[in-house]
Amino acid sequence: MPILADPIWPVALLATIQYVDAAVCWRPVDAVRRCLDDVHAPPLVRRLLTPIKIAAGSGLLLGLVVPYLGVLTCAALVAYFAIAVTMHIRARDLGRNFRNAAALGLTSALVSLCYL
Template identity: 50%
Template sequence: MDSADPTWPLFVLAAIQLGDAALCVKPVGFVRDCFDDVGFPRAYWWVFTPIKVVAAIGLVIGMWVPEIGLAACLGLVVYFVLAIGAHVRARDFGRNLFVNAIGMLLLSAGATYVSFVS
């Protein structure tokens, strides 16, 4: 597999993931509300920061090692599909579902398509 082309979607998605990771270190209000709304146990909130940092690292490495970038993109697609499932299960049909989970699923799938498929 040749290098990812173009790489800008990976860079954008990595930047978003790093920003999101920073918001999850000590969850800010809307992140805290999102976790509470889906009933995610507070004891496990800490897992989101390393997951998002590792995803960002994988996306950046993926600019030169496309198999890792593709794996990171696909991992984010799975992550956001699961997030959508959590929102639907909790009947949280507001902003958290439509803007956050579905929006990020579309960005992740779009980055996968533009950088690795097209």
Template identity: 45%
Template structure:
């Protein structure tokens, strides 16, 4: 059930989107910077989020052929965006970035888990 993804394309799409997200976070573009500030996350610690996203990308790609790694990486991405959603709710930062970026990525990752590993 959780061996390798079938189909694999949703996992590859999630990895691609996370890679772009990580690149945009290296020197945070305005909407990412605003998001960090809204949830009171220190912008100077943004490098940690870049590494978390890059490790997730690596896990997703390795998981295409390594049994169990892909589902674990996908679960990690879901946990990351659940934590981000909790931070937004706690900070009452419920604007467009919360609904589109945070919850959108959470829904995307849950969809990947369901399509590639569960169904």
């Protein structure tokens, strides 16, 4: 089956970011734990982060051969990061973590263009 996304490097990079993020959320490093504490993330959200991020990385890579899945995954990531940005705004946490969430949301939107 041919690879349909072009170029593929942004897709691969965003998938890698999602997998690495899933790994650091599995047993949160101090920076991740502080970020989650700062936005008052409930325990259920914390438990769901790793599977969500693994699913996102997998959806992005599978989207290389099933483009609508890649676009759908990017849309889900934009929604995910919109929620993250909202949580940071509500917590008045407008520093680096807020900027990271906003940048990854924008990146997810731009990566969706690789599938079109």
